Amino acid sequence: MTGVKYTGIPSKEELENCPGVPDAERLEKGRVACVECVQEIPCNPCESICRFGAITVGEQITSLPVLHGEKCTGCGLCVANCPGLAITILDLNYSETRATVDFPFEYLPLPEEGDEVEAVGRDGAVICPGTIVKVTKISAYAGTAVIRMAIPKEHVMTVRSMKRPKRS
Amino acid sequence: MKIKETDIAIVGAGAAGLTAAIEARRAGAQVLVLDENRLPGGQLFKQIHKFFGSHEHRAGTRGFQIGRDLLKEVEQSGAEVWLNTVVYGMEPDTSLGVIHEDQNTVIKAKKVIVATGAKENYMAFPGSTLPGVMGAGAAQTMINVNRVLPGERIVMVGSGNVGLIVSYQLMQAGAEVLAIVEGAPFIGGYGVHAGKIRRAGVPILVSHTVTRAIGTEQVEAVEIAEVDSKFRPIPGTEQVLEADTVCLAVGLNPMTELLWLTGCKFTFIPAFGGHVPMHDAHMETTVPGLYVAGDVTGVEEASSAMEEGRLAGISAAESLGLIPREEAKERRGEVIRRLNVLRSGAFGEGRRRSKEQQLKAMEAFQAEGDRT
Amino acid sequence: MRIIEHPILETLDTSRTVTIYYNDRPVEALEGEPVAAALMNAGIKAFRTTAKRKEPRGIFCAIGRCTDCKMTVDGVPNVRTCMCPVKEGMRVYHQDGNGTFEKKDRT
Numbered sequence: 231m232t233g234v235k236y237t238g239i240p241s242k243e244e245l246e247n248c249p250g251v252p253d254a255e256r257l258e259k260g261r262v263a264c265v266e267c268v269q270e271i272p273c274n275p276c277e278s279i280c281r282f283g284a285i286t287v288g289e290q291i292t293s294l295p296v297l298h299g300e301k302c303t304g305c306g307l308c309v310a311n312c313p314g315l316a317i318t319i320l321d322l323n324y325s326e327t328r329a330t331v332d333f334p335f336e337y338l339p340l341p342e343e344g345d346e347v348e349a350v351g352r353d354g355a356v357i358c359p360g361t362i363v364k365v366t367k368i369s370a371y372a373g374t375a376v377i378r379m380a381i382p383k384e385h386v387m388t389v390r391s392m393k394r395p396k397r398s
Numbered sequence: 399m400k401i402k403e404t405d406i407a408i409v410g411a412g413a414a415g416l417t418a419a420i421e422a423r424r425a426g427a428q429v430l431v432l433d434e435n436r437l438p439g440g441q442l443f444k445q446i447h448k449f450f451g452s453h454e455h456r457a458g459t460r461g462f463q464i465g466r467d468l469l470k471e472v473e474q475s476g477a478e479v480w481l482n483t484v485v486y487g488m489e490p491d492t493s494l495g496v497i498h499e500d501q502n503t504v505i506k507a508k509k510v511i512v513a514t515g516a517k518e519n520y521m522a523f524p525g526s527t528l529p530g531v532m533g534a535g536a537a538q539t540m541i542n543v544n545r546v547l548p549g550e551r552i553v554m555v556g557s558g559n560v561g562l563i564v565s566y567q568l569m570q571a572g573a574e575v576l577a578i579v580e581g582a583p584f585i586g587g588y589g590v591h592a593g594k595i596r597r598a599g600v601p602i603l604v605s606h607t608v609t610r611a612i613g614t615e616q617v618e619a620v621e622i623a624e625v626d627s628k629f630r631p632i633p634g635t636e637q638v639l640e641a642d643t644v645c646l647a648v649g650l651n652p653m654t655e656l657l658w659l660t661g662c663k664f665t666f667i668p669a670f671g672g673h674v675p676m677h678d679a680h681m682e683t684t685v686p687g688l689y690v691a692g693d694v695t696g697v698e699e700a701s702s703a704m705e706e707g708r709l710a711g712i713s714a715a716e717s718l719g720l721i722p723r724e725e726a727k728e729r730r731g732e733v734i735r736r737l738n739v740l741r742s743g744a745f746g747e748g749r750r751r752s753k754e755q756q757l758k759a760m761e762a763f764q765a766e767g768d769r770t
Numbered sequence: 771m772r773i774i775e776h777p778i779l780e781t782l783d784t785s786r787t788v789t790i791y792y793n794d795r796p797v798e799a800l801e802g803e804p805v806a807a808a809l810m811n812a813g814i815k816a817f818r819t820t821a822k823r824k825e826p827r828g829i830f831c832a833i834g835r836c837t838d839c840k841m842t843v844d845g846v847p848n849v850r851t852c853m854c855p856v857k858e859g860m861r862v863y864h865q866d867g868n869g870t871f872e873k874k875d876r877t
Contacts, residue, residue, distance in 0.1 A: 336777050336778060338776070338777045
């Protein structure tokens with residue numbers, strides 16, 4: 231059985247039908263939010279936090295968040311504000327060969343800028359090496375750190391986090 | 399024996415009890431809140447994740463922060479809070495027997511709101527009584543409130559939101575979660591909670607159960623196995639995990655003991671955790687002047703409990719003549735609107751139906767009374 | 771094991787401690803915490819043995835409902851250690867079965 235209900239991981243179909251996931255065309259244009267929210271749960275902080283109206287949920291807060299790619303600046307406020315930690319910011323234009331993924335991280339120890347880490351997919355399996363570009367932990371994020379990690383471009387739609395370093 | 403009189407006594411200083419106190423005080427009632435714990439806040443202070451819902455439910459705010467804010471509000475409200483106070487009994491006239499500062503005290507309140515919450519279910523299997531097998535909520539209390547790791551290698555039983563969230567929090571606290579096992583063929587909780595677990599590399603094994611905890615003085619290993627469609631372990635699928643702790647996240651049941659003592663009527667709703675008190679839209683039970691709120695009325699979640707507490711607080715104050723009828727009605731309407739938002743969607747719909755069933759049971763009971 | 775640093779919660783304040791005694795052995799505890807937490811931190815998991823089958827029991831619910839964690843505290847048996855805050859010099863004993871009240875010196 232595949233799909234989020236059976237594995238905890240959204241299936242290819244679920245992601246394709248997910249209105250929060252940007253299309254290839256928008257991805258090409260640079261930094262954009264990727265809202266992998268595929269179940270109707272009562273929740274809408276992604277909508278309330280976005281100053282640009284780029285994510286809408288609507289009156290019925292169980293509706294799936296809809297990404298309006300043209301309005302999204304990739305600012306990343308939604309990443310730390312999503313209680314489900316389901317949002318990442320993808321930047322396909324980071325460099326000639328590399329993309330970045332900004333993902334929420336709530337473990338210790340935090341990585342540091344420049345660290346070489348192992349980038350993992352939605353199932354926690356290591357996909358490729360990653361380089362930590364930026365670590366943001368500000369009070370507005372209420373304990374959640376947002377980590378920007380550079381990875382080879384081809385993995386931008388599969389890498390979603392990093393392997394946790396062992397705690398000393 | 400001491401006797402203490404008050405307008406409204408509230409049993410339980412958790413999510414529902416505190417909001418009930420705030421609403422009742424706001425209306426000008428004299429309020430006394432009782433809790434057995436040394437700290438108020440109930441289970442809110444162990445909820446270190448960001449809450450769901452919308453802005454008006456304080457979505458995006460972590461549970462313990464909501465707890466802190468509620469406490470501040472209660473303090474400012476002027477409600478009296480007795481901690482380390484055991485409520486050991488309640489009479490049909492709703493007078494309460496309590497032990498406060500080592501003294502037996504009877505509390506005579508014009509209205510009583512019971513907001514005692516819920517407790518965790520147990521699951522029996524060979525070795526399930528061994529030290530090291532505990533409720534998931536117990537582990538959560540240990541790590542987030544007492545800041546002690548109950549074990550280093552955990553097997554979680556149950557993939558509802560409690561199982562998923564506590565697994566995540568155990569990892570945040572520094573433990574290793576070896577697996578989450580789930581008897582059903584699918585994950586019970588939110589996909590986004592499950593997603594965090596999976597990204598951390600932890601398997602969620604559906605159609606699996608724990609068959610045995612191994613050890614003499616404490617858990618030394620755990621045997622799990624795949625189950626068939628009737629939840630029977632399939633021979634040959636057993637595997638042993640080197641775990642030192644088993645956490646059980648197999649549901650909760652309402653703490654209704656005090657309510658039973660009063661003779662208040664119950665109805666049976668399995669989805670709410672078993673026998674739950676009948677109550678009307680004002681949260682009043684079949685015992686006049688006795689109100690209920692939060693998980694004791696049926697197991698839901700903290701945001702709903704806080705809203706139900708408001709309903710009970712407003713209604714109890716109204717019945718004392720402290721809030722005009724129309725205003726009370728309007729304010730309840732606002733709370734119910736917010737509650738309906740929480741009780742919607744694929745996961746909340748069932749709770750809304752259960753609550754309807756509970757209210758209907760009360761209506762039927764009242765109609766019966768009117769005829770006789 | 772104590773959780774000092776935490777990704778979400780404040781760093782734990784461990785500056786105020788008291789000493790309690792478990793089976794006459796000193797155990798360091800944080801002021802105000804429940805006895806059960808201090809013992810768990812010290813690696814003690816079996817708090818009592820059952821009356822009939824002499825089986826070990828430990829913490830199950832940690833909120834004062836299940837009574838699996840009861841022990842003899844300062845001479846009083848069946849104290850729910852998950853609800854009982856530590857006090858300096860407190861004497862906590864593993865409990866066998868239903869336990870007995872310690873005989874007070876009447877002289």
